[in-house]
Every structure is written in structure tokens, then in C-alpha cells.
Amino acid sequence: MQTPDSLNLIRICDDAGVVIAPDWLMLAEGVHRQLRPQLPYDYVGKMHKVFAGGGRMAVVSNDDQALGIALWHCYEDTFNGIKFYVDDLVTDAAYRSLGVGQAMMAFLEREARRLGAAGIVLDSGTQRTQAHRFYFREGFVITSFNFKKMFV
Numbered sequence: 001m002q003t004p005d006s007l008n009l010i011r012i013c014d015d016a017g018v019v020i021a022p023d024w025l026m027l028a029e030g031v032h033r034q035l036r037p038q039l040p041y042d043y044v045g046k047m048h049k050v051f052a053g054g055g056r057m058a059v060v061s062n063d064d065q066a067l068g069i070a071l072w073h074c075y076e077d078t079f080n081g082i083k084f085y086v087d088d089l090v091t092d093a094a095y096r097s098l099g100v101g102q103a104m105m106a107f108l109e110r111e112a113r114r115l116g117a118a119g120i121v122l123d124s125g126t127q128r129t130q131a132h133r134f135y136f137r138e139g140f141v142i143t144s145f146n147f148k149k150m151f152v
Contacts, residue, residue: 007103008061017051027066028059035090055087058107060100067092068100070108074115084108084117089131096130105138 010024019025022044029043040046047057054075060068068091074084086108091100112120123146124131 006062007067007100008063009103009107010059010061012047012057012059013051015056017054017056019048019051024059024061024066025057027061028057028069031059031066031069031090031092032071032088034093035088058104060091060103060107067095068104070104072108072111074112074117080118080121082115082117084112084115084120086120086122089122101134102138 010021012021012025012028013019025044025047029039032043033039047055050071051057054073055071056073057069057071059066059070069088070086071088072084072086074082077083089101089104089108091104108120120140122135122140124135
């Protein structure tokens with residue numbers, strides 16, 4: 001395991017959802033699949049659809065590989081006003097606890113503020129206890145339950 005000496009933040013798409021770093025989008029796939037193994041085979045095609053629907057993405061890198069990714073949406077709703085919602089946040093398993101997540105979280109906070117949001121919202125599966133420890137250290141609190149009804 002290597003400690004990242006210098007971390008870079010790379011936006012995958014611009015504010016309009018246009019991919020501006022296609023090579024990094026492809027490099028992000030392996031890290032993204034650590035959180036979402038069910039992503040379809042056509043990862044790039046899927047992500048283009050997510051970006052067209054308002055999703056935005058960035059990676060933390062050490063010059064030649066993606067170490068972590070974040071995917072978010074920012075929109076207005078009746079409860080939050082401007083809501084900055086993080087869909088996916090994951091650090092490569094080999095680089096956890098080395099500052100990658102903190103670097104991404106600092107970026108997400110700057111981005112949320114830039115877009116006028118009062119905070120950051122995310123959901124995390126109940127089984128992800130290590131991630132929960134990270135979120136608590138980063139100042140997150142549990143504010144509600146998330147309910148889901150699946151259609152078969």
C-alpha cells in the first residue's frame with residue numbers, strides 16, 4: 001500500500017454535464033464498481049445518461065490512477081431549498097484512511113457552497129459501518145430514515 005504524495009481533483013464533467021475528462025471517466029470505473037458492482041457493462045454509456053439527468057462527477061487521483069470518486073446531483077426541492085445530494089462516494093480499498101476521502105469531502109463541501117446549498121446530504125447502506133465512521137468524523141449526523149419500496 002502506498003501513501004498518495006500529492007492528490008489531484010479532476011472534474012469528469014462540467015456544470016452542464018458535458019464530459020471534459022473522458023480518459024479519467026474510464027479510469028474511474030474500477031473504483032466506482034467497488035461500491036456499485038451492479039453497474040452495467042457499458043459504464044461510460046450509463047454515466048453519460050446520469051450526467052444528462054443532472055449528475056456530476058469528480059475523481060481524486062495521484063497523477064496516473066483514480067483513487068476515489070464522487071457522484072452528486074444538485075437541485076432545488078421544497079424542504080432543503082438547494083439540495084446537494086451525493087449519490088456515490090468511494091475510495092479505492094487500497095487507499096482508504098490515507099486522505100483520499102477527506103480530499104473528496106473538502107471538494108464536495110466547496111462545490112455545495114459554490115452552488116448555494118446549505119449542506120451536503122447522502123445515504124449510506126446500513127452495512128457500511130466503516131463509511132459511517134468516516135461520515136461521523138467529517139461532521140455528518142443522521143437526520144432521517146430512508147424508506148424504499150421496490151416494484152417487482
